Amino acid sequence: MIFKKMFFLAFLFVSIFAQAQTDRWQQHVDYQMDIDFDVTNHQFTGKQKITYTNNSPDKLTTLYYHLFLNAFQKGSEMHLHMQNVPDPDPRVAGKFKKLKDSDIGFTQVKSLTIDGKPTHFTIEGTILEVKLPAPIQPHSSVVLEMDFLSQVPIQIRRNGRNNAEGIDYSMAQWYPKLAEYDRDGWHPDPYIAREFYGVWGDFDVKITIDKKYIVAAGGYLQNPNEVGYGYQEEGAKLHLPKGDKLTYHFKAPNVHDFVWAADRDYVHKKYLRKDGLLLHFFYQEGKETKAWEKLAPIMDEAISFMNEHFGQYQYKTYSYIQGGDGGMEYPLATLITGHRPITSLVGVSVHEQLHSWYQMMLASNESLYPWMDEGFTTYASTLTMNHLAKKGLLGGMQYEEDPFAAHYSRYIQVNKAGMEEPLSTHADHYLTNTAYWTGAYTKGELTVRQLEYVIGRDNVAKGLLAYFDLWKGKHPNPDDFFKVMEDQSGITLDWYQEYWIQTTHTIDFAVKSVKKKSRKTTKIKIEKLGVMPMPLDVVVTYKNGDKELFYIPLDVMRGEKTGDVLTEMETNIQKDWTILQKEYEFVIPAKFKKIVSVEIDPSNRMADVNRDNNIYKK
Numbered sequence: 001m002i003f004k005k006m007f008f009l010a011f012l013f014v015s016i017f018a019q020a021q022t023d024r025w026q027q028h029v030d031y032q033m034d035i036d037f038d039v040t041n042h043q044f045t046g047k048q049k050i051t052y053t054n055n056s057p058d059k060l061t062t063l064y065y066h067l068f069l070n071a072f073q074k075g076s077e078m079h080l081h082m083q084n085v086p087d088p089d090p091r092v093a094g095k096f097k098k099l100k101d102s103d104i105g106f107t108q109v110k111s112l113t114i115d116g117k118p119t120h121f122t123i124e125g126t127i128l129e130v131k132l133p134a135p136i137q138p139h140s141s142v143v144l145e146m147d148f149l150s151q152v153p154i155q156i157r158r159n160g161r162n163n164a165e166g167i168d169y170s171m172a173q174w175y176p177k178l179a180e181y182d183r184d185g186w187h188p189d190p191y192i193a194r195e196f197y198g199v200w201g202d203f204d205v206k207i208t209i210d211k212k213y214i215v216a217a218g219g220y221l222q223n224p225n226e227v228g229y230g231y232q233e234e235g236a237k238l239h240l241p242k243g244d245k246l247t248y249h250f251k252a253p254n255v256h257d258f259v260w261a262a263d264r265d266y267v268h269k270k271y272l273r274k275d276g277l278l279l280h281f282f283y284q285e286g287k288e289t290k291a292w293e294k295l296a297p298i299m300d301e302a303i304s305f306m307n308e309h310f311g312q313y314q315y316k317t318y319s320y321i322q323g324g325d326g327g328m329e330y331p332l333a334t335l336i337t338g339h340r341p342i343t344s345l346v347g348v349s350v351h352e353q354l355h356s357w358y359q360m361m362l363a364s365n366e367s368l369y370p371w372m373d374e375g376f377t378t379y380a381s382t383l384t385m386n387h388l389a390k391k392g393l394l395g396g397m398q399y400e401e402d403p404f405a406a407h408y409s410r411y412i413q414v415n416k417a418g419m420e421e422p423l424s425t426h427a428d429h430y431l432t433n434t435a436y437w438t439g440a441y442t443k444g445e446l447t448v449r450q451l452e453y454v455i456g457r458d459n460v461a462k463g464l465l466a467y468f469d470l471w472k473g474k475h476p477n478p479d480d481f482f483k484v485m486e487d488q489s490g491i492t493l494d495w496y497q498e499y500w501i502q503t504t505h506t507i508d509f510a511v512k513s514v515k516k517k518s519r520k521t522t523k524i525k526i527e528k529l530g531v532m533p534m535p536l537d538v539v540v541t542y543k544n545g546d547k548e549l550f551y552i553p554l555d556v557m558r559g560e561k562t563g564d565v566l567t568e569m570e571t572n573i574q575k576d577w578t579i580l581q582k583e584y585e586f587v588i589p590a591k592f593k594k595i596v597s598v599e600i601d602p603s604n605r606m607a608d609v610n611r612d613n614n615i616y617k618k
């Protein structure tokens with residue numbers, strides 16, 4: 001509902017061409033789940049009722065579910081992936097070898113009905129396939145009911161029991177989850193511990209578990225006074241059940257996943273922001289988790305920054321839950337390991353929470369375009385952390401003029417090692433983890449940072465807000481993102497998308513020569529040594545300390561940037577650089593002897609793989 005209304009507002013400000021694109025259908029799924037958990041054997045039975053609405057124009061003849069827990073078995077696709085990559089994830093490596101039957105994860109489907117009729121299905125690894133007896137017609141709904149039995153594996157990756165810090169249950173990727181169908185068709189990717197893509201809908205989940213366990217989840221608890229543990233309303237009388245078990249009833253509206261965790265030793269603290277957003281913190285108190293006591297007001301400031309720069313958070317709560325094996329994002333919650341000093345704890349909390357924007361509310365297909373999620377999240381995290389440092393909230397961590405510098409070096413290092421793969425690679429299909437991590441996180445982040453250089457810092461800042469308003473709730477793809485940035489800046493970006501996303505071609509420009517042309521003029525020659533074209537900021541510094549920007553747009557941009565960091569100085573727009581041109585020269589109205597240096601991109605935002613040749617110094 002909110003999404004539609006916001007779209008209308010956004011439409012007023014964005015060009016009319018954007019309208020056709022935003023009218024994109026979405027499948028819809030409502031989950032009702034009743035879980036009965038047995039802590040003695042780490043198994044649970046589930047009754048799941050799904051109402052699935054086909055909003056597509058297509059007749060669906062097949063359905064797919066993810067059974068993520070089946071990944072935690074010897075010989076699974078996750079296990080094979082780990083054996084095949086030359087640089088396996090140290091968090092996963094080795095854990096498969098010694099798995100006993102009682103250690104593995106599984107989901108056994110006991111029955112499945114469609115509109116009350118039993119249906120046949122097949123299971124291959126983590127994917128369940130249903131050949132439908134009758135197609136699901138466009139704009140119609142079916143009810144799918146499943147009974148299943150699952151076992152929680154020992155902690156291998158993200159989910160599992162008894163993690164390294166002793167959290168009893170990290171319940172992520174834990175239930176049979178319908179795969180997403182979009183205009184490109186089905187996306188039934190096997191689970192190899194990487195990325196996700198899901199269908200939006202409303203979750204209604206009842207978890208019945210031994211009453212010694214405190215349950216934390218990404219949802220709104222419906223029966224706080226029947227649970228206690230810090231959930232109860234102020235002044236309310238508790239109505240705790242008599243037996244050994246307790247039922248937690250959660251709802252999560254308009255999300256595409258549901259996570260929970262349970263531990264016997266959690267403390268539960270709450271923090272209410274001025275805007276009404278309620279933050280929950282669940283962790284085991286102890287000397288390793290001292291930093292958690294300081295987390296709430298810092299995240300309060302961080303969330304204000306996120307809302308202002310990346311769009312308004314759409315939900316009523318957010319929970320920071322100790323669990324998992326690092327940091328992993330879910331709707332309304334994150335699972336993070338908790339034994340960290342404050343900068344690390346804030347760093348992981350900021351990163352995972354920012355996924356609420358790029359993976360939860362916008363929710364690009366993370367398998368196909370991991371850089372749109374991890375990369376944009378990393379970009380936003382870098383800015384948010386730098387803001388917190390500037391406010392003096394991060395103790396040892398200092399504010400930096402250029403917080404992205406080290407990230408450029410990382411990308412260049414992997415590129416020079418010959419390990420880079422194009423950003424258009426499917427997350428599961430990268431040949432190495434190094435290439436995936438550097439691509440999705442680092443080069444993905446630089447996609448946005450470098451775009452500041454191409455279209456101007458102010459256009460990127462406004463573009464990110466426009467992108468969120470137009471595309472939240474609609475699974476945007478790369479074309480959608482770049483189209484928003486084109487509309488925002490008036491600059492054509494096909495070339496940027498093509499070279500930067502589809503290829504591993506690099507950028508390398510050099511100042512070839514600076515020579516006296518006449519008594520009052522100087523000729524500057526620039527050489528393009530890399531394959532990827534770019535517009536150029538060339539800054540000339542004079543003896544008296546003055547600086548002047550000579551800006552060379554690229555012909556295929558069909559425009560010039562505005563509102564950028566350097567355009568505040570005296571700017572001279574030069575003739576276009578033609579995309580296939582190798583060399584470019586221009587004459588400046590300045591005496592040669594007055595020039596101290598000529599530098600390409602002193603803002604260091606272009607991912608030039610060799611910066612040594614970017615500067616001419618006398």
Ligand SMILES: [Zn+2]
Pocket residue numbers: 351352355374377
């Ligand atoms: Zn992330």
